[in-house]
Amino acid sequence: MSENLKVLGINYGGHDTSACIMINGKFVALCEEERYIGKKHTRNFPENAIADCLKKASISIDQIDEITLSYNPEMLKIENFDQIISPNRKNLKIEDLKKLVQLRSQSFDFENFIRQKLNFKGKITPNLHHLCHLASCYYPSGFNDALVVSHDGIGEIDCSLMATAKDGKISIFHHGNQWPNSLGLLYASVTHYLGWKYNSDEGIVMGLAPYGDDTQLIPGGKKTFKEIFKDIVYPVGDFDYEIDRSWIAFHDVRDKWISEKFVQTFGPKRNPEGKIDEHHKHVACALQNRLEEIIIQQLKKCKEKFGLKKLCLSGGVALNCSLNGKIVENGIFDEIFVQPASGDNGTAIGACYLSAKNLKKDLKPSKWDSYYLGSSFTNDEIEQQLKNFKIKYIKDKNLTKNIAKQLANQRIIGWFQDGAEFGPRALGNRSILTAPFPKEMKDILNSKVKFRESFRPFAPAILSEFASSYFDIQQETPHMLIAANVKSDKISEIPAIVHVDNTARLQTVSSSDNLDFRKLIEAFHKETGCPVLLNTSFNVKGQPIVNSPLDAIKCFLSTEIDVLAIGDFVADKRDQSA
Ligand SMILES: [Fe+2]
Numbered sequence: 001m002s003e004n005l006k007v008l009g010i011n012y013g014g015h016d017t018s019a020c021i022m023i024n025g026k027f028v029a030l031c032e033e034e035r036y037i038g039k040k041h042t043r044n045f046p047e048n049a050i051a052d053c054l055k056k057a058s059i060s061i062d063q064i065d066e067i068t069l070s071y072n073p074e075m076l077k078i079e080n081f082d083q084i085i086s087p088n089r090k091n092l093k094i095e096d097l098k099k100l101v102q103l104r105s106q107s108f109d110f111e112n113f114i115r116q117k118l119n120f121k122g123k124i125t126p127n128l129h130h131l132c133h134l135a136s137c138y139y140p141s142g143f144n145d146a147l148v149v150s151h152d153g154i155g156e157i158d159c160s161l162m163a164t165a166k167d168g169k170i171s172i173f174h175h176g177n178q179w180p181n182s183l184g185l186l187y188a189s190v191t192h193y194l195g196w197k198y199n200s201d202e203g204i205v206m207g208l209a210p211y212g213d214d215t216q217l218i219p220g221g222k223k224t225f226k227e228i229f230k231d232i233v234y235p236v237g238d239f240d241y242e243i244d245r246s247w248i249a250f251h252d253v254r255d256k257w258i259s260e261k262f263v264q265t266f267g268p269k270r271n272p273e274g275k276i277d278e279h280h281k282h283v284a285c286a287l288q289n290r291l292e293e294i295i296i297q298q299l300k301k302c303k304e305k306f307g308l309k310k311l312c313l314s315g316g317v318a319l320n321c322s323l324n325g326k327i328v329e330n331g332i333f334d335e336i337f338v339q340p341a342s343g344d345n346g347t348a349i350g351a352c353y354l355s356a357k358n359l360k361k362d363l364k365p366s367k368w369d370s371y372y373l374g375s376s377f378t379n380d381e382i383e384q385q386l387k388n389f390k391i392k393y394i395k396d397k398n399l400t401k402n403i404a405k406q407l408a409n410q411r412i413i414g415w416f417q418d419g420a421e422f423g424p425r426a427l428g429n430r431s432i433l434t435a436p437f438p439k440e441m442k443d444i445l446n447s448k449v450k451f452r453e454s455f456r457p458f459a460p461a462i463l464s465e466f467a468s469s470y471f472d473i474q475q476e477t478p479h480m481l482i483a484a485n486v487k488s489d490k491i492s493e494i495p496a497i498v499h500v501d502n503t504a505r506l507q508t509v510s511s512s513d514n515l516d517f518r519k520l521i522e523a524f525h526k527e528t529g530c531p532v533l534l535n536t537s538f539n540v541k542g543q544p545i546v547n548s549p550l551d552a553i554k555c556f557l558s559t560e561i562d563v564l565a566i567g568d569f570v571a572d573k574r575d576q577s578a
Contacts (some may be wrong), residue, residue: 007355008053008064009348010046013071013110014129015199017046018345018422020373021057021064022352025360029056030373030422032345035547041200045117052375066123068355070132070347073110075156076101084157091240092178096251097157100179103254125358127351129155130315131170133342135357136350137314138165141337142367147308150315151177151295152344153184153199160315162239164306168357168364173306174239180251181242183291184317186233189248189257190287194280195270198257199316205284206322207456208276210501212285219267219279225286228265233290238301241294276455291317292326303332311336314350318342318481319424321505325483328473340371340479341423349422369478369513372429374420375547382567385549389557391564393571400516403565404523407435407533411562412449414538416552417516420545425480426537427507428461428517430545430552432561434534435524436460439495441534448560451541457499461535463521464508470494470532471506480507480535494532507535 004024011018017033029052034040036048054060074080078101085092111124133150148170151160159182162174177183188198191205214226221228232247249256263269267279299311311333313324319342327336339346357363386393396402403413413433421427432449434441446452459480460470467473470493473484483503486494497504509518525531538546540559546552549566556564556571564571 005359006057006059006063006065007352008050008067009070009352009355010050010067010114011070011344011348011351012045012114013069013073014344015041015043016343016345017042017044017049018341018348019046019049019053020348020352021053021059022356023057025356025363027349027352027373029053030341030349030371031056031375032422032544034544035374035420038544040542040544047117050118056373056376061118061120064120064122066125066355067114067118067120068351069110069114069124069126070344070351071110071129072126072156074126075128076104088175089157089178091181091242092157096179099251100157125355127354128158129347130158130161131172131354132347132350133314134161134163134170134312134350135353136346137312137318137337137339137342138170139168139353139363139365140339140349140368141310141312142365143310143312143335143337144365145308146310146312147299147302147306147333148312149299149302150313151183151317152315153188154179154182159184162302164308165312165365168362176239177241180245180248181240183233183241183294184315185250186243186248187287187291187317189250190283192257193262193266193269194284195272195274202316203319204453204456206288206320207453207499208281208284209288209322210285210499211455212278212281212283214282214286214289216278216282218265221265225266225282226289229286229290233294235294235297238305239298241298288322291320292323295323296326296330296332299327299332309334313338314342314346316343321481321483322503324481325503328475328482328484335475336482338479338481340421340425340427340481342481343424345423371422371427371479372419372514374422376419377549377567379567379569382549382569385553386566386569386571389553391553391571392575393569395568396570399565399568399570400519400523402570403563404520404527406563407433407524408527410435410438410441412445412560414552414556414561414564414566415520416538416546416549416564416566420547423479424537425507426535426545427478427480428509428514428535430538430547431517432536432538433520434496435528436494436497436530436532436534441496445534445536449540450536455500457504458497458534458536459505459507460494460497460532461507461509461517461521463518463525463531464510464513466531467506467508471504473506476508476510477506478508478510478513480505482506493530497532497534
């Protein structure tokens, strides 16, 4: 790459809009629009994220050499359809494409829109959405040779892409699963049926799944939930799967996700505030199990064909940590890497890598685990906000040690440090933390702060060297995206983070991942003998993770968080009422 080349990656055209800046092949800023406007999974143009990226990089838009996009709107133009359909997308039908364009109403000129919005005169490069997903997980994996796979709701028209990668070159071998054959959209449909928000709350359905039993018979029927889901979605050939359209409606009507047949078979759609019945749990279970079966079978075929020992996974479906855990448990690969922003937010990263590869042909994968390049604030800025709110606080020279003691005393800590994480998981810079014990800590946290569904688990962060002693896992998982069984002899030590199926979505923390967060867990370990903290995102239900000191202070004041550790400062709720 030529000297000081500056690339701005933008994810716009779908949900989770985002931006990032890469300078000379290195990321300097990764920002998500939802954090600035308080609207999860926003589709808004990421103007705040772009502005913050430019601020972090200390450059203006005029200094950007290239804008690289994670969509290619040319693929949704009717005049290009014949070319798009052949030769790689044999299962794609032109009538489906026309319907898709009608449903998405996205035929406007991206390039001119962005040019005008940003007053940018330089080069703008569109990229295939799923190729961005692939690049976003291959290049930072550090794996030289790998299978690289993405599954999501939908990109332009593809719902999945499969490639092999070697020496920095990604070679697509299968454009699989074109719309409407989408595992991501099927999961979204069932999420909607179960009363939660599609393209948002799929993780809740995943959390509900272990409470169900898909071997039960459907209400008044002769088939089991499992058998019906085998009818709904089934593999075709080695790498494809198809969805029987009689069960879905999203291919035909906007925002109508499932068909009448689905409701007649499984029972009424759940109201968002309604009771969770047994059949809801069985549907969640059947969906999750079917997803796992299909993808694991697909990956086994890939292993047979290419023999690759490492897997890079991306796309919204890769946020399903239970699926990722099953892939690891199956032992198909020696190691898997899941990019922390596997959803569409992370495609901005992939678009930058693709531009870097175009400019610097010898770009190679390089292990990168530090995704804390969002908004950051100085201690002066933080202190000013504390003063604005008349918060009583101290500047604590022994902050880590003292917060560890508070955690040991089972207090709830709002932990706000350095740059914001990129992706949906709080990885120790915008986190709410507690001890992983006693078991009731989960309910206390829910009733005082998070207000989540009681069945949903909280996740553990563990010093990496202890991971294999506490969990059935032999690899690092720094992005909290792989579920693993908790060792039976450790369940009673960390009961607040154990899910009903005895798994947990763990985050391993090493010095290279997040040193300050690691020091806190080390101090807690020293204090209690336990190398694990409960780590959940610093937000309340339905809100994005807090981004600024202002957001953090508001969340601290409006919930029963006991202590706010923000920059070098500590504010205790007890002192506020004094
Ligand atoms: Fe995507």
